[in-house]
Amino acid sequence: MKIEEDAKNLAKLSQNSLAAQEEGSLGEAWAQVKKNLADEAEVHLKFSAKIQSQVEKPLMNFHENFKKDMKKCDHRIADLCKQLASRYASVEKAWKALTEWQRDLEMKTQQLSNKTEEDIKKAWRKSTQTGDDLMCCVDLYNQAQSKWFEEMVTTTLELEQLEVERVEMIRQHLCQYTQLQHEVDMFNQSTVEPVDQLL
Template sequence: MPEQQLLKPTEWSYCDYFWADKKDPQGNGTVAGFELLLQKQLKGKQMQKEMSEFIRERIKIEEDYAKNLAKLSQNSLASQEEGSLGEAWAQVKKSLADEAEVHLKFSAKLHSEVEKPLMNFRENFKKDMKKCDHHIADLRKQLASRYASVEKARKALTERQRDLEMKTQQLEIKLSNKTEEDIKKARRKSTQAGECRAPSRPAQCAQKERAWG
């Protein structure tokens, strides 16, 4: 069966490592896919907060800009001017007031169509997370316990393998020593058998055989 292709091979993505462990970027250890998913979720909460602050700041800028434009449009400078210059100046101040209105409406739209829905989403997300917090915490404990059990079993297996290798080596040494003793014994018997073929030494050979067993 071919190896499954990663969805994001160049990234450290939880979508590829949900069911498997992956070494952390520093190579100091492994991170479970569940932890990657949890970190992604926590980063999502932080991102929501940062987005809300960004939109709120943008609304404030638009409101302040609109207020300043409106204030500037009320400036009494050259208000008594007549003729074409007076008309042109009045048109400039009117354009400032119109632009202030545009920015004010834009800030209101940002509030109603962006900030408010985002705030509602955050609140609903918090409520949903609060409901799941206890269950998730329980699952994390179970997961941590199982990882600990697997690690304990792995260490026990390593110890047993080491013990088995040691006993195997000892057995091999013992068998090797026994084989050498058997060879020496066979050589002695062979030598004895050769000597016993001589007609003059049968009694001595019988005595040696009893001694060597």
């Protein structure tokens, strides 16, 4: 991180031997500056560590969890869409079968003189069964459609809640960052005042 680099550079400056031979108030001022630089380097290192542990790491963890939640929602919606498509295909298949059996029944009815009554009864029974199958498929499709709609509403609400949590998380960590930055600024200000007094 750039803050760590700044801290290392400040530490190097605090070890600089320039003006080390100066005496009197100038020597005291220089010694104070070097001490302030060393203290500031330490504060920057602590600031960097806090930023990583209290801001960056929580945000990264939240981001990973957010991606997992989004992936779960996507998979759930995809599964529901597949189920809905499957139910619709079943309805189409049952409708096609009913149409074919009704056509067959009409043909048998028209050819009544050439067919036995038993054939007609069988055709009626098959047609009725096929109609029942169609109604069952329609019911299952309607149930799947209703479930899909409910899940869409639920998932939308969950996504809205996740977005609220994401925004709140970012806001909290921005506040945390601002507080840490304020602490560093206050420390930097406190280190300048003794030097100003010596000069």
